[in-house]
Amino acid sequence: MQALHRAKLDQPRATIKLMPDYLAEAHALHAENIVVDGHADTPQRFADEAWQWTDPELRGGQLSAQTAKAGHLHAEFFALWAEPTQWQGHHQDRTLQLLAAVEDQLTRHPEALTLCTTSADVRAAKAQNKFAALLGVEGGHSIGTDLDLLRHLHTRGVRYMTLTWSNTNDWCDSSNDTAQHNGLTTFGCRVIAEMNNLGMLVDLSHVSDAAFWQAIRTSRAPVIASHSSARALTDAPRNLTDDQLRAIAESGGVVMVNFFTAFLSEPFRHAWNHQRGEREAAIDAARTAAHAANQPFHFSHELAIDRTFARQLPRPPLATLLAHIDHVLRICGPAHTGLGSDFDGIPLAPAGIDTAADLPRITAGLIARGWHPSGLRGLLGENILRTLDQAKV
Ligand SMILES: [Zn+2]
Known part of the structure; x- marks a missing residue:
């Protein structure tokens, strides 16, 4: 702030642009376009806490109808995530319970929330001033080895599945667990083929490096990473290497950057692991x-x-997140980058990002870094909407 303040005194007003200007520009850009976030763990709040989407009290959450409106967020992929240890032996039931909890919210708040499965649905929702609820399943353990369940989830609106969470499952290795399959099993490849047939996006966040490359070779449709950051900047195994970023872009898909500070800042990651x-x-x-x-x-x-x-721990600044987004924008290109907050699932986002209401600060920060606002429309939402419509092949 000191440096900025001095600049203000030393230079003619017309040549400097202060952060508040960028923030107003960011709000306008969000309002004029469609803003989609790739991943939030909100369904557990519906299922476990009897919390309502329209509740003005956040009660510890990061995403709500009110904060989405304030941040001009128009659509969210609600992740159905069955915590694998707690729900051991009941992964399928828990997944369906979370889905039912989202459906219950859709029924209770039809004026505020609507289920979307296509880009056209999301555009229609925005036009009707409703929040677009998209659905993803996080972790292949949710389906076990039941392809009928995969098909059933698709009929109820699920449009991506993250092949693993932090646990290796029956057919795919995770980046955070012991490898058991040297990547993907033959059945894992069948799961991907069926997802391509159905029109469900293959989400490669969380998977092991070996599984990543096998999935890239197997999927006939563009693939996504719904909530992953860059390993070149922060050496978490859960982050994606530059080669992986490029491969997702080359598939036609999108990398949506995760906001968790342990994926964004190397000092924070070390301190977090130490704790x-x-x-x-x-x-x-x-x-x-x-x-x-x-x-x-x-x-x-x-x-x-x-x-x-x-x-x-010392909270990393917003610049750490901006650096990751900037990196992904440069490696993948503006047509293959997106936002994947992981709201309601992460302990901490960088300074200034507490809820969905703060999303325009990210856009403002990117404009301040020199990205032209018109070049950010894809990142904000158009990229994932395009990819969503290309899921079925
Ligand atoms: Zn996750």
């Missing part, structure tokens, strides 16, 4: 205490503890 033992012990203790008291222990409780730990 792991202590953090997991605190979560285990809270879970044990809840069970002993016959109280539920949900992901939201775990996330609240994660947030307490995350807040003990």
Whole structure:
């Protein structure tokens, strides 16, 4: 701020542009275009906390009808994520429970929320001033080895499936777990073929490097990463290498950048990993205490503890996120980059990004970095809408 302040005094007003100008420009750009986010864990809040989409109280969340309106966010992929350990043996039931919880919100708030499965649906929703609910499944363990369930999920509106979460499943290896299949099994390739037939996007966030390249070779349709950042900048195994970024762009798909600070800042990632033992012990203790008291222990409780730990660390600036988006824009190109916040699933986003209402700050930051506003329409939403319509081959 000091430097900016000095610049203001030293230079004629016409030659400098202050952040507030960019922010107004960003708000206008969002309002004029369609803004789509690639990944949010909000369905658990519907299912576990009896929280309503239209509730003005966020109660620890990062996304709501109100914050979406304030940030001019028009559409979100709601992720159906069955926590694999807690729901061991019940992954399919839990996935359907989360889906039912989203459908319940659609029924309760038809004036505010509408299910969308195509780009035309999303445009119509915006025209009717309704928030566009898109659906993704996070983790192939949700379907187990049941292709009928995959087809069923498609009929109920699911339009992407992340092949794994942080757990290796029956047919695909995860970047955060022990490899068991040297990537993808033969059945895993069949899953991808069926997704291509149905028109469900293959989401490569979370998968192991070996699985990534096998999926790239197998999918006939463009592939996406719904919430992944750049490994060249932050060495998390969950982030994508430049070659992987290029491969997704070459498939015609889109890389949607994750906002979690441990994927964006190397110092934060180290500090976060250093805290792991202590953090997991605190979560285990809270879970044990809840069970002993016959109280539920949900992901939201775990996330609240994660947030307490995350807040003990220096919060990375917004520039860390902008650097990742900037990198992906340069490697993939503006036609293959997007936003994948991971709201309601991450302990912390960079400074200035607390809820969906803050999204225009990111756009303002990119304009300040020299990206022309008209070149950001794809990133904001048009890229994923185009890819969505190309899912079926
Ligand atoms: Zn995820």
